Amino acid sequence: MEGYGRTYGRVLELGPFSGGISFDLADRYPALEFTLADDNGAYLDVLNEEIGKRGLSARFEIVDASMDNPPFGDDSFDLVILRGAFFFLVDKPRILSEINRILAPGGFAFVGGGYGKGIPNSVIEGIAEESRVLNDRLGRRRVEISFLKDMLKANGLENKSLITEEGGVWILITRRSDLAEVKTTSSLTEAFELRPSEIVSLVGGGGKTTMMFHLADELQKRGKTVITTTTTRIMEPSQSESPCVIVEEDEKILISLLKEKIARHRHVTAARLRPGDGKLKGLLPETIDKIADLKLADYIINEADGAGRKPIKAPNATEPVIPSSTTLVIGVAGIDALNTKLSGEVAFRTELITRLTGLPEGKCITAEIMATLITAKGGISQFSPVSARIIPFINKSDLVSGGAGVRDLAAAILSRRNPSITRVVTGSLKNSKSAYNVFETESIK
Numbered sequence: 001m002e003g004y005g006r007t008y009g010r011v012l013e014l015g016p017f018s019g020g021i022s023f024d025l026a027d028r029y030p031a032l033e034f035t036l037a038d039d040n041g042a043y044l045d046v047l048n049e050e051i052g053k054r055g056l057s058a059r060f061e062i063v064d065a066s067m068d069n070p071p072f073g074d075d076s077f078d079l080v081i082l083r084g085a086f087f088f089l090v091d092k093p094r095i096l097s098e099i100n101r102i103l104a105p106g107g108f109a110f111v112g113g114g115y116g117k118g119i120p121n122s123v124i125e126g127i128a129e130e131s132r133v134l135n136d137r138l139g140r141r142r143v144e145i146s147f148l149k150d151m152l153k154a155n156g157l158e159n160k161s162l163i164t165e166e167g168g169v170w171i172l173i174t175r176r177s178d179l180a181e182v183k184t185t186s187s188l189t190e191a192f193e194l195r196p197s198e199i200v201s202l203v204g205g206g207g208k209t210t211m212m213f214h215l216a217d218e219l220q221k222r223g224k225t226v227i228t229t230t231t232t233r234i235m236e237p238s239q240s241e242s243p244c245v246i247v248e249e250d251e252k253i254l255i256s257l258l259k260e261k262i263a264r265h266r267h268v269t270a271a272r273l274r275p276g277d278g279k280l281k282g283l284l285p286e287t288i289d290k291i292a293d294l295k296l297a298d299y300i301i302n303e304a305d306g307a308g309r310k311p312i313k314a315p316n317a318t319e320p321v322i323p324s325s326t327t328l329v330i331g332v333a334g335i336d337a338l339n340t341k342l343s344g345e346v347a348f349r350t351e352l353i354t355r356l357t358g359l360p361e362g363k364c365i366t367a368e369i370m371a372t373l374i375t376a377k378g379g380i381s382q383f384s385p386v387s388a389r390i391i392p393f394i395n396k397s398d399l400v401s402g403g404a405g406v407r408d409l410a411a412a413i414l415s416r417r418n419p420s421i422t423r424v425v426t427g428s429l430k431n432s433k434s435a436y437n438v439f440e441t442e443s444i445k
Contacts (some may be wrong), residue, residue: 001358002117003172004108005368006376007031009078012102014067014095016040017084019047026056029358035077037065068092076102080109086143086169087113087135089151096171097155103175106415108368114168145169174368176411182423183438188215189222191425191436192330192391199292200301201231201388203320204332204373204380205348206309207395209234210429211332212301213241219299220267227258227291229270230282230303231321242269247280249273251287258296268297285323292325302326305380306348311337311396312365312373313348314356315382322383329384331374331392335406335426336399337365367405371412375421390420397437398428410439 001007008031013022018036025032034056036047044062051060065071067088080099082088089095099109115124145163148171152158161173185191188211194200200215202208212234216226228242237245244265248254249272261268271280272287282303283291292300305320307313311334322329337346342361347353350361356379357372359365373379374392381390392413397406410424427436 001025001029002360002363003110003366003368004079005357005359005366005372006078007356007358008376009033010076010104011035011079011081012037012070012072012077013081014038014070014099015082015084015088016043018081019050021081021083022060023050023054023056026054026059032059032079034060035063035072036060037063037067037070039064039066068094068098070098070102072102074101075104075107078104078107080107080111080173082109082111084113085111085171086148087138089148090143093151093154096151096157096173100155100157100160100173100175103173105175105177105417106368106371106412107175109173110170111173112168112170114170117164117167119167143169174412175415176408177415178442179407179411179414179439180442181437182440184435185438186435187218188436189218191427191438192328194219194299195327196298197295198299198327199288199323199325200299200328200330201304201320201322201326201384202302202330202332203304203315203322204392205307205311205313205334205337205395207311207332207334207393207429208303208305208307211330211393211395212303213237214429215301216242216267216299224266224298225262226267227262227270227297227300228267228302229288229300230280231285231288231323232303232306232319233275233279233281234271234303235278236274236280237269242267244268245271245280247271247274251290254283254287255291255294255296258291262297285321288323289325292323304329308348310344310348311335311346312353312370313380314352314373315378315380316349316352320380320383322385322388324385326385326388329381329388329390331380331390332395333370333374333380333392333409334395335409336396338367338370338400338405338409340365342369367409367412370409371416374413375416375418381420384420388420389422390418392421392424394424394426396428396430397426398431398434406437407439414439414441
């Protein structure tokens with residue numbers, strides 16, 4: 001589940017050891033749906049009986065199928081599990097290419113044998129000898145790592161898989177959509193393809209305030225009028241960030257002041273209160289909707305949640321606070337969280353990240369984990385209006401040499417096939433020399 005990075009999706013467990021892992025996952029993750037497949041009819045009868053005892057009939061199906069010729073269409077499953085696998089791969093090498101075929105974009109396969117990651121030696125020592133004797137009785141051959149590498153290469157999977165020897169030997173296969181880099185630009189306006197009268201809400205990790213004022217500055221220089229605001233709290237902007245700040249709790253007075261000041265300054269930051277901690281308390285979402293309806297400015301840019309300046313976050317049940325008039329949601333995430341351990345150092349609300357992704361604190365934040373935070377139903381863009389476009393922005397891309405990690409994360413995001421997300425923008429908000437790169441999938445191109 002750490003590798004898969006989600007708590008929902010379609011799961012296939014293949015082979016004569018199927019069932020055990022799936023039953024446990026079903027108890028832990030109620031949004032997963034399962035298929036168990038094997039070609040031993042007697043064993044399938046046992047599985048059917050067990051499914052009935054557990055009351056899981058609505059979430060499980062049983063399919064009579066061989067491992068190297070499964071009767072499933074392309075892109076059928078998000079997670080495929082096959083354990084005790086290397087004994088079978090020797091005689092049926094097509095298994096790997098078939099698993100890759102039936103994996104959906106963004107999918108993950110866990111193939112191999114052993115005890116699993118993090119199992120204490122005391123546990124392994126208690127069962128290792130019995131396992132060895134049983135394997136010898138079955139006539140299993142020991143499989144060398146070099147053999148597995150050759151097999152992956154023969155199936156065209158050498159660049160889509162990873163072999164790990166932690167807690168056994170496991171092949172981890174990921175399925176990505178092919179990326180098209182459709183544009184490189186120095187303009188945020190062009191990268192996000194802002195439309196006339198856009199209402200923008202910024203959500204997610206740190207960098208949203210910087211994004212808001214960068215974008216406002218660009219628009220103002222293009223002759224547009226801009227209102228920047230928040231439905232949460234932001235630090236009061238400097239004169240260079242915003243030439244005019246209005247703080248007014250009375251909505252009618254606020255709107256009257258906006259009409260006056262926007263004509264003179266062209267960029268105005270609006271807030272409801274000044275609590276006295278150097279921050280501004282933002283507007284109610286209904287007020288932003290009313291301002292949008294009155295067309296007081298060409299653009300409104302709203303910061304819709306906070307992240308404690310951490311590169312990634314998961315939202316609680318009340319955020320982000322996105323006005324219903326929003327037409328574009330920009331989800332921000334920092335690449336500096338990738339491949340680090342989940343902790344309060346790099347993440348805001350770690351316990352909610354664990355709940356959403358299944359990743360325990362202290363474990364590695366993979367591209368799949370970050371893609372889940374960005375694209376999942378309960379992720380950073382939750383509560384977005386149905387009609388709004390969602391464009392993730394991967395910040396601090398200049399921190400990664402070569403750009404492979406950035407491309408991998410962009411591919412992981414687009415592979416989730418969220419219908420509201422058709423492009424990913426990458427770049428560095430604090431590096432004035434950094435260009436913004438726009439990625440889409442090849443099929444969209």
